[in-house]
Structures are given as structure tokens and as C-alpha cells.
Amino acid sequence: MTTIWEIDEDDHEIEGLDDNGRPDPAYAASLGLTRAPMMRRAAAFAVDIVAFWIVQLPLLLFAMPLIVLYLTGGVSLYGLIYHPRFVLAAIMAGVSVVLLIALGIAQLVAHGRRGTSIGKAFFGVRSVNIATLERPGFWRIVLRLIVFVASGIVVVGPLLMVLSSFWDPAGRRRGWHDYAGGVWLVDIKRGLNPYDEKRMRIARKAVRVETAPEREARISLATPSGESERGEYRPVARVSSGVLGMARATTDPRRDGPAPEQASVVLGVPGGLRGAPPAQPAPQPPAPSAPAPAAAQPQAPAPVPAVAYELEIDSGQRVRVGGLIVLGRAPRAEDVPQGVSRVAIPDDTRSISKTHLSARPLADGVEIIDLDSTNGCEIERAGQTRAIPPRTPIRAIPGDVVRFGDRSLVIIAAPTD
Structure with missing residues (x-):
């Protein structure tokens, strides 16, 4: 019968436990294992954190600016979705998520199977199971991470x-x-690497001492000088395991009494226990981001340029842009600064916000600003249409079409008075 595979039950006796079943630090020290210094542990942790931030660069560089703009009220949800950079930001955010998951799984697996991570590999630190001094295992590392992350609640x-x-x-x-995960971090630069199987096997054999069963007290073979005939035992031969003695047929009563104290001898211990090595001496929250620039607000009326412009609205209204004006379904005086003109545009479908957009004359066109409207604004020029980001000034020139809600207007040049 051919054996296809064997299942290792891993039921071997664990060495290095004290009488209470707890890991004995002296045993680990006799093997040559040394605890990892705190400074190198901290440096290894910092490298792992940097690695996680690196894979988040696509999210930070492309998606985070739009997210901040939305959270600070610089753009509505509609404006965020229809923002020109929204698709790129979404793709980059997805790339960061995939890289983060891949890196996280790789780090946990490597830590569980080989006791290492990117930072630990760089600074010569390894994690081991505190009891077996072998690999800690995937789930122990996961538990250790959960306990550390959960501590962030406080x-x-x-x-x-x-x-x-x-x-x-x-x-x-x-x-x-570390106690929760049953993990111990060791230094492989100044101590034994527990993942070097050959060296660990040799070290374990060197310190393995079988405890001899306790023997009953025996009469000493030592015989006072000149009285060998009267001793109960007489040395007769020396062998590799010790000295052989022969019992006499009779016992001298003068020899009755306590036997001299017997010195204990340990035989067959190769090398003995090595001495324990000397004991080794043993992130700031990000600064608050700068406040987003104040939302563009309608400004005081500006002087009319040499060229006058008008807005021809599809409702039939024709509005001259002689200064700053606000257009919407029902602009209210309290929503705009004093002196700013308000233009109400009929809208039965209510697709236009009460204060939807503003227009201001420029020397070479009209400045259009979407005032955080619900349905946003678009500008069409030469057959090309693009969204107007909220609170972002856009220059429109004669012939441009501005669509807002279900309405639209055309920029036209008008003769000056």
C-alpha cells in the first residue's frame, strides 16, 4: 500500500516549559535567543507603516482632494459625481484599496509563517511562538493585530x-x-535565528538534559586510608561509567554510622548548558489640513467693460450683464450681498435651485459660477460640453451655451450704450 501523504499531528513534546507549564526564559536564553531591542522594534514598525502609506498614494493624490472638497462643502454630491476628475479619482482609489488589501494579507501571512514583515526583515527582528519558539501562526498574528487596533478606541x-x-x-x-497573541520578538542579528532549522536543532540537542531518576542512598565506596579491609565495599575495577565495588561478607561494627556525604556526578552531558547571554538593554497625528479656501461669494458690482454682454435665456428673458447678477428659481435678498441684481427664472419642474448661478462681466467674456446648485451647471463650446465645478469661476465667451437644470442660456455680445 502506497502512502500518498501524512498528516503531522504536531503532538511532539514542547521543550523549555517549567513545572507549571509556562515558557522558561532560561531555556530560551540557553539556546542563544535574545529579545529584540525596543529601538529596532519601533523602527521596524515605522517601516511597515510607511509601506502602507505608500500604497495609499494614488488615493491621497487623486481622490482625496475631491473628497476634501465635498466634505468642506465646496461641492455637492451631484457636482462630485459629475466632476471632470471623478472617474480618475475613483480608479485611483480602487487601485489603492486593492494594493492595501494585497499588502495587508502578504504581511499577515509572512508574519504568521516566517515571523517577519517588511520592517522586521530590514532590522533583523523575528516573531516566534512564546511556548514552542517556532512560527507563531497566522491567527495568532491576526489576534495580536486586533488587540492592538482595538486599543485605539482609547x-x-x-x-x-x-x-x-x-x-x-x-x-x-x-x-x-504580544501576550494576547502568544508572541515574542527576538533579535537575529545578535542572537540565534529561530527560523534556521539546522542551528535550532543543534542548539536544542546541546541543552537537552535527561533528568536521572532519584536513587536510593548507598553506602559510600570511599574507604579511609589504611582501613580498606574493614569497608563494606571495596573498589575492584574502573569502567567507563564509573567505579565497581564488591561487598564484603561481614560488616565491621566499627563502621556502623553515618556514611560520608556522597558527591553527585552527572555523566554523558555533551557540552552542558551554555551560559545565558547578557541581557540586552532594552506615530504623531497628522497636522490638521489647512482650511479650504473660502467659498466664492458674489462680489460687489464691478465696472462694466468696454464690451457689453447679455444672457439670452431659453425662457425668453434677455438679461444684460452690467454687473454681478444672481440667477435662480427664486433668489432671495438675504442670500446675496446688497447691490447684487437678482434674476428669477420660471421653472415648473423645479430643476433650478433658488440661487443657482451667478454671472459677472469680464473684459473678454462673462464669469459664470455655480452656487452649489442641486443639479449643477454645464458649459458648451464648439460642440464640447463639460461640467462647471461648484464655486469655481468659469469664463464664458459669446456663443457659449450654459445649461443649468432644465434651462439654458447663451452668451451674446451686445452693443454698448
């Missing part, structure tokens, strides 16, 4: 997690999250 939680490593009663610099 403002100082992550800081306490880091500082708790200095209160480790075993002196291994294990924080609360």
Missing part, C-alpha cells in the same frame, strides 16, 4: 500597548498585545 491605548512591554514580569519586553 486615545492613549496604542501608547499603553507599547509601554506595557516595559512591565513584562519575565523581562522579555512583551506587550499586552
Whole structure:
């Protein structure tokens, strides 16, 4: 019968546990394992954080500006969706999400199987299972991460997690999250690499000592000088395992009494225990972003340029742009500065906001601004149409068509008076 595969039950006896079943720091030290210094642990963590920020660059550079604009009220939801850069921002945000998930899974798998991450590999730090001194396992690393992230519910939680490593009663610099995951971080630059299987096997054999069963007290073979005939046992031969003695047929009563104290001897321990190595000595929130520029507001009337312009609205209205004007379904005086003209445009479908857009004369056209309208504005020039971002001034020239809601207007040049 051919064996296709075997299932390793991994039921081997765990070495290095004390009488209470707890990991013995002295055993790990005798193997040559050394705890990772806190400075290099912190540096490794910082490198991992930087790696996660790098994969977020597409989101930060392309999508975040639009998100900030929306959150600060610079653009409506409609304007956000129809923004010229919305498609690119959505694609870049998707790229960042995919990269973030891929990096996160890769880091967790590598940490669970090889005890390493990008930062740990760079600074020579490895994570091991505190009991077996082998790989910690994927789910232990996940649990450790969950505990650390959950500590963020409290403002100082992550800081306490880091500082708790200095209160480790075993002196291994294990924080609360390390205890939750059963993990210990070791230094492979100045100590043994626990993932070097050959060296670990040799180290374990070197410190493996089988405890001999306790023996009953025996009469000493030591015989006082000149009285060998009267000793209960007489040395007769020396062998590789010790000294052989022969019992005498009779016992001298003068020898009755306590036997001299016997010195214990340990045989067959190759190399003995190596001495424990000397003990090794053991992110700011982002600054608030600058406030978004104040939303463009209708300004005071400006002087009329040499060329006059008019707005020919499809409702039949013809409005001369002699200064700043606000157009909408029902512009109210309290919504615009004093002295600004208001133009009400009939709209039975209510597709136009009460204050939809503003127009102001320029030397070479008309400045159009979408005043955070619900349905937005578009400008058409030479057959090309594009959306007008809210609160963003756009220069319209004669012949341009501006669509707002279900209405539209045409910029025309008019003779001056």
C-alpha cells in the first residue's frame, strides 16, 4: 500500500516549559535567543507603516482632494459625481484599496509563517511562538493585530500597548498585545535565528538534559586510608561509567554510622548548558489640513467693460450683464450681498435651485459660477460640453451655451450704450 501523504499531528513534546507549564526564559536564553531591542522594534514598525502609506498614494493624490472638497462643502454630491476628475479619482482609489488589501494579507501571512514583515526583515527582528519558539501562526498574528487596533478606541491605548512591554514580569519586553497573541520578538542579528532549522536543532540537542531518576542512598565506596579491609565495599575495577565495588561478607561494627556525604556526578552531558547571554538593554497625528479656501461669494458690482454682454435665456428673458447678477428659481435678498441684481427664472419642474448661478462681466467674456446648485451647471463650446465645478469661476465667451437644470442660456455680445 502506497502512502500518498501524512498528516503531522504536531503532538511532539514542547521543550523549555517549567513545572507549571509556562515558557522558561532560561531555556530560551540557553539556546542563544535574545529579545529584540525596543529601538529596532519601533523602527521596524515605522517601516511597515510607511509601506502602507505608500500604497495609499494614488488615493491621497487623486481622490482625496475631491473628497476634501465635498466634505468642506465646496461641492455637492451631484457636482462630485459629475466632476471632470471623478472617474480618475475613483480608479485611483480602487487601485489603492486593492494594493492595501494585497499588502495587508502578504504581511499577515509572512508574519504568521516566517515571523517577519517588511520592517522586521530590514532590522533583523523575528516573531516566534512564546511556548514552542517556532512560527507563531497566522491567527495568532491576526489576534495580536486586533488587540492592538482595538486599543485605539482609547486615545492613549496604542501608547499603553507599547509601554506595557516595559512591565513584562519575565523581562522579555512583551506587550499586552504580544501576550494576547502568544508572541515574542527576538533579535537575529545578535542572537540565534529561530527560523534556521539546522542551528535550532543543534542548539536544542546541546541543552537537552535527561533528568536521572532519584536513587536510593548507598553506602559510600570511599574507604579511609589504611582501613580498606574493614569497608563494606571495596573498589575492584574502573569502567567507563564509573567505579565497581564488591561487598564484603561481614560488616565491621566499627563502621556502623553515618556514611560520608556522597558527591553527585552527572555523566554523558555533551557540552552542558551554555551560559545565558547578557541581557540586552532594552506615530504623531497628522497636522490638521489647512482650511479650504473660502467659498466664492458674489462680489460687489464691478465696472462694466468696454464690451457689453447679455444672457439670452431659453425662457425668453434677455438679461444684460452690467454687473454681478444672481440667477435662480427664486433668489432671495438675504442670500446675496446688497447691490447684487437678482434674476428669477420660471421653472415648473423645479430643476433650478433658488440661487443657482451667478454671472459677472469680464473684459473678454462673462464669469459664470455655480452656487452649489442641486443639479449643477454645464458649459458648451464648439460642440464640447463639460461640467462647471461648484464655486469655481468659469469664463464664458459669446456663443457659449450654459445649461443649468432644465434651462439654458447663451452668451451674446451686445452693443454698448
